[in-house]
Amino acid sequence: MQASPPHPPALRAGLLGFGVVGSGTHSVLTGNRDTIRARAGCPIELTMVATRTASRARASVQADVAVLDDPMALARHPEVDVVIEAMGGTTHARACVLEAIAHGKHVVTANKALLAEHGEEIFESARARGVSVGFEAAVAVSIPIVKALREGLVANEIEWIAGIVNGTSNYVLTQMSAAGRSFADALAEAQALGYAEADPTLDVGGGDAAHKLALLAAIAFGGPPRLDAVHVEGIDGLQATDFLHARRLGHAIKLLAVAQRAEGALQLRVHPALVPRDSLLARVDGRMNGIMVKGNASGVTMYWGAGAGSRETASAVVADLVDLARARRQGAQVAVPALGFHDAALQPPRVGVFAGLCLRHYLRVALDQPEGGAQVLETLARLGVPVTQGAQGRHTLALITGEVAESRITAALDALRALDGVQVKARLRVEDLAGAADGG
Numbered sequence: 001m002q003a004s005p006p007h008p009p010a011l012r013a014g015l016l017g018f019g020v021v022g023s024g025t026h027s028v029l030t031g032n033r034d035t036i037r038a039r040a041g042c043p044i045e046l047t048m049v050a051t052r053t054a055s056r057a058r059a060s061v062q063a064d065v066a067v068l069d070d071p072m073a074l075a076r077h078p079e080v081d082v083v084i085e086a087m088g089g090t091t092h093a094r095a096c097v098l099e100a101i102a103h104g105k106h107v108v109t110a111n112k113a114l115l116a117e118h119g120e121e122i123f124e125s126a127r128a129r130g131v132s133v134g135f136e137a138a139v140a141v142s143i144p145i146v147k148a149l150r151e152g153l154v155a156n157e158i159e160w161i162a163g164i165v166n167g168t169s170n171y172v173l174t175q176m177s178a179a180g181r182s183f184a185d186a187l188a189e190a191q192a193l194g195y196a197e198a199d200p201t202l203d204v205g206g207g208d209a210a211h212k213l214a215l216l217a218a219i220a221f222g223g224p225p226r227l228d229a230v231h232v233e234g235i236d237g238l239q240a241t242d243f244l245h246a247r248r249l250g251h252a253i254k255l256l257a258v259a260q261r262a263e264g265a266l267q268l269r270v271h272p273a274l275v276p277r278d279s280l281l282a283r284v285d286g287r288m289n290g291i292m293v294k295g296n297a298s299g300v301t302m303y304w305g306a307g308a309g310s311r312e313t314a315s316a317v318v319a320d321l322v323d324l325a326r327a328r329r330q331g332a333q334v335a336v337p338a339l340g341f342h343d344a345a346l347q348p349p350r351v352g353v354f355a356g357l358c359l360r361h362y363l364r365v366a367l368d369q370p371e372g373g374a375q376v377l378e379t380l381a382r383l384g385v386p387v388t389q390g391a392q393g394r395h396t397l398a399l400i401t402g403e404v405a406e407s408r409i410t411a412a413l414d415a416l417r418a419l420d421g422v423q424v425k426a427r428l429r430v431e432d433l434a435g436a437a438d439g440g
């Protein structure tokens with residue numbers, strides 16, 4: 001057996017961006033330096049930072065770390081082995097990442113939008129150049145879900161993934177549920193606390209969760225990220241009163257990201273949904289993230305942790321760096337294929353028809369007269385929509401249907417809207433996968 005060299009060379013990292021994620025990565029790399037070295041088998045050194053406002057980085061990093069204002073120069077610099085992309089955005093970040101790959105550098109990124117939109121091109125370029133793209137930080141930051149899917153659950157056919165992967169939306173929903181706040185008030189509070197961006201569209205509109213779902217599905221099912229295939233609905237139309245009705249019917253309301261394989265086709269969807277109140281996902285509150293995965297051998301597993309934050313995200317960035325350092329010590333460029341499947345096995349998934357999706361549904365209808373409730377129930381029965389739970393007041397009927405196809409519930413809603421004295425106020429899907437862990 002050959003003895004390892006006493007001083008293995010450092011893995012030299014170049015950091016693009018010195019904001020929340022970039023500064024956290026610097027902090028964890030320096031603060032945990034000895035432990036990281038002991039685990040990686042070599043030092044991981046930040047040799048260079050490139051960012052727009054260079055003064056902020058200069059004030060934080062040691063004197064021997066070069067600070068540039070040109071990310072492209074860092075992406076092709078000979079003294080960088082791995083480029084950490086922590087700038088965000090998809091235009092400049094894409095150009096820098098492709099430039100780094102073209103120059104034979106590994107890439108680690110926290111940028112889910114970049115990989116969801118340009119992943120196919122980026123992963124393909126990295127494969128062709130024999131370098132790796134690490135993106136543990138891009139999904140549910142401190143939860144090692146990429147590693148769990150790609151490595152820990154590698155033996156499984158993944159049947160489904162159901163997750164709460166946007167901390168901002170989850171905070172807003174938790175406030176609406178616990179404090180009875182309106183959507184606008186809960187969002188304003190999240191913004192005041194710095195939990196939501198000034199433009200919160202990507203978070204509350206479901207777009208950010210869709211980016212993450214596209215990445216999760218790619219590694220769970222083995223294909224390029226398919227953002228275009230994700231059905232997306234946000235939480236901006238939700239009313240506080242529906243949280244009360246949902247609770248009375250034994251449910252909580254969460255923004256879910258679901259990837260599910262059924263009859264050979266993949267369903268990808270992000271939308272608010274009722275989940276059983278005693279389910280594990282219902283208990284993921286505030287800014288936390290939670291993800292359930294069902295494997296055909298493992299059964300259901302559940303992961304919970306912070307979905308945002310400086311050091312929390314850095315924890316995942318550095319994990320990817322350590323993987324790289326370890327692979328290099330073994331003489332390999334890439335430890336695990338980026339998408340968890342070997343190149344020849346990657347296939348674009350067959351995407352299921354959304355209209356055929358069968359779920360239960362929650363409906364809330366306003367009634368001019370109490371007798372309108374019977375009319376609603378008769379109409380639903382005539383159209384083949386069973387009702388399994390319901391609660392009627394003088395002017396409101398809240399109910400949960402049995403499983404019906406999207407196309408059938410859409411037709412039923414049209415019929416209800418045509419009734420005199422009845423207004424459909426809310427329709428939400430009920431996600432029964434979320435109760436699976438409690439049911440065994």
Ligand SMILES: NC(=O)c1ccc[n+]([C@@H]2O[C@H](COP(=O)([O-])OP(=O)(O)OC[C@H]3O[C@@H](n4cnc5c(N)ncnc54)[C@H](OP(=O)(O)O)[C@@H]3O)[C@@H](O)[C@H]2O)c1
Binds near residue numbers: 138
């Ligand atoms: N924040 C989180 O908790 C979190 C969690 C997971 C993933 N992410 C992802 O991580 C990435 C970075 O997020 P962040 O929160 O760290 O953002 P941020 O705080 O806004 O930091 C971005 C950094 O990149 C720099 N930058 C942006 N565009 C640049 C350009 N064209 N050229 C040079 N420098 C540029 C910025 O410089 P200036 O300071 O001069 O603007 C800033 O230093 C995003 O893709 C985000 O989605 C963030």
